Amino acid sequence: MEIFTIFPSWLLTTALVFFMFFTFLYTLISNRSSITAPKLPPNPPKLPIIGNLHKLIGKPRHQALWQLSKEYGPVMLFYIGSKPYLIISSPAMAKQVLKTHDHIFCSRPLSKGVKRLTYNYLDIAFSPPSDHRREMRKILVSEFLGPKRARLFNHLLVSEIETMVRSIGSHPPNVAVNLNKLFLATVKGVVCKVAFGNNYRQQPIKGPSWEVLVDEALEMLGGGLGDSFPWAGRFIDYVSGWNDKLETCFTNLDAYIESIIDDHKNQIAEVTDDEKDFVHALLELSSEDNTSGHRLTKEDVKALIMDVLTGGVDTTLVTLVWAMSEIARSVRVKQKLQTEIRNHTRRTPKVDVLDIAKMTYLKMVVKETLRLHAPAPLLIPHECMSHCQIGGYDVIPGTSALINAWGIGRDPSTWGENAADFYPERFEKFEVDFEMVPFGGGRRSCPAKNMAPATVEFVIANLLYWFDWEVPDGVKSEDLNMQEEGILVLHKKVPLRLVPAKYNWDD
Known part of the structure; x- marks a missing residue:
């Protein structure tokens, strides 16, 4: 004791x-x-708090990540703040993410900007996988991209191109034309008329212009600091005004979408079946009489309209600008392409949609444009939902995969020593799998991956059929400015201006 x-x-x-x-x-x-520690992919040395963010300073993200991949390999771990990213930089690794493990990487990372602008993840492009998303994609494909709208789309495309050709033809001789503006008017006219009808509101009643509205939405969809820096980033987003900018952007976008819906509600009783557009179809699917088995809410309708506004115009527009820029830079390509187009249309006084199917070199030119200038250079991030292995490395759930479509399309190990050159003839014998992924792949691939190239082909064919084009101001063709800018969508920094000369068919 x-x-x-x-x-x-x-x-x-x-x-x-x-x-x-x-x-x-x-x-x-x-x-x-x-227990064996996970075998993580190689990654650059990171700093406290910011991770590897300093590696992106002063460089476009896709280019900086492509350079790092040459040192660390085609599967690389990269930290922005506390958020891990899996950087994919080869066709084989892209195939593993987009096909082999597509069911694991079919989610999207959460983001405050995306959540607000998609009405709490009700859209198609940015929402996590769910039965609701699958239904929404089916509706978009059947009611906007499917056979129901194909005839209308082709009719409007022909009409808008005729308007564009007349505008160019009435331009003063030897004066450069701003093709960015012309392409925007053409693509916007087609997409918005198919989606919203011939009487769509070309500009919002209040707030910024349509163009500024869409540009701001794309910027906000790119996310804020709070997405990668949960504490300090949220505070910085608040004090810097980013949160206010997001709210203003949403208010303006929502008001424009609301006006589109109101216009259609007021006229829905008067339109015939042939006159009904995409929004009419959505309103019918949201009515009590809907027999499809999936009734849309008003927010569902708005989210689908938002997808059309942010994804239906800009990517096609930038591809047109890059295509004409590359054609203008190469006299050889321009002459060869122009010969093909004019030879296939010599019997008719204009380019017919059916003629395009015979223009093999035109299709190669558009493919080469998408190879070098993927509209979204890093695609939209894919988030890993469960543990898997990519390239023999462990990937932890919650890691976001960034597919460097820009880098994969320029990889010399795939495309040869002339990978950086615009050389459409490479597609005469090259069968593409995942060697270029401008539209992504798997279940999150772009729904318009067939329609967009066809639109670009038809516009380019008409421009080169009716006009000869030269670079202005005595600049050599090969010296045309090709600087890039943008994060989510890659634009040409300097607007494309070319001098048209109407082709004389009597010669």
Whole structure:
């Protein structure tokens, strides 16, 4: 009993508890050490708090990541703040993400900007996988991109191109034309008329212009600092005004979409079946009489309209600008392409949609444009939902995969020493799988991956059929400015201006 006199019972109890705790802790550590640590992909040395963010300073993201991949390999781990990204820079690794493990990488990372602008992830492009998203994609494909709208789309495309050709033809001779503006008017006219009808509101009633509205939305969809820096980033987003800018952007976008819906509600009783557009179809699917089995809410309708506004125009527009820029830079390509177009249309006074199917070189030119100038250079991030391996490396759930479509399309190991050159003839014998991924792949691929190239082909064919084009101001063709800018969508920094000369068919 003396021991209890020297050491009170409470002290013995405390000692026993500590002994048991440290025994448990030792056992836990020993067990953990016996488990093989995950084999993570190589990554550049990171700094506290910011991770690898300093590696992107002063460089476009896709170019900086492509340079790093040459040092660290085609599967690289990269941290922005506390957020891990898996950087994919080869066709084989892209195939593993977009095909082999597509079911694991079919989610999207959460983002405050995306959540707000998509009405709490109700859209198609940015929402996580769900039965709701699958239904929404089916509706977009059947009601906007499917056979129901194909005839209308082709009719409007022909009409808008005729308007564009007349505009160019009435331009003063030897004066450069801003093709960015012409392409925007043409693509916007087609997409918005198919989606919203011939009487769509070309500009919002209040707030910024349509063009500024869409540009701001794309910027906000790119996310804020709070997405990668949960504490400090959210504070910076608040004090810097980013949160206010997001709210203003949403308010303006929502008001424009609301006006489109109101216009259609007021006229829905008067339009015939042939006159009904995409929004009419969505409103019918949201009515009590809907028999499809999936009734849309008003927010569902708005989210689908938002997808059309942010994804239906800009990517086709930038591809047209890059295509004409590359054609203008290469006299050889321009002459060869122009010969093909004019030879296939010599019997008719205009380019017919059916003629395009015979123009093999035109298709190669558009493919080469998409290879060098993927509209979204890093695609939209794919988020890993469960543990898997890519290239023999472990990928932890919650890691976002960035597919460097820009870099994959320029990889010399795939495309040869002339990978950086615009050389359409490479597609005469090259069968593409994942060697170029401008539209992504798998279940998150772009729904318009067939329609967009066809639109570009038809516009380019008409421009080169009716006009000869030269670079202005005595600049050599090969010296045309090709600087890039943009994050989510890659634009040509300097607007494309070319001098047209109407082709004389009597010669």
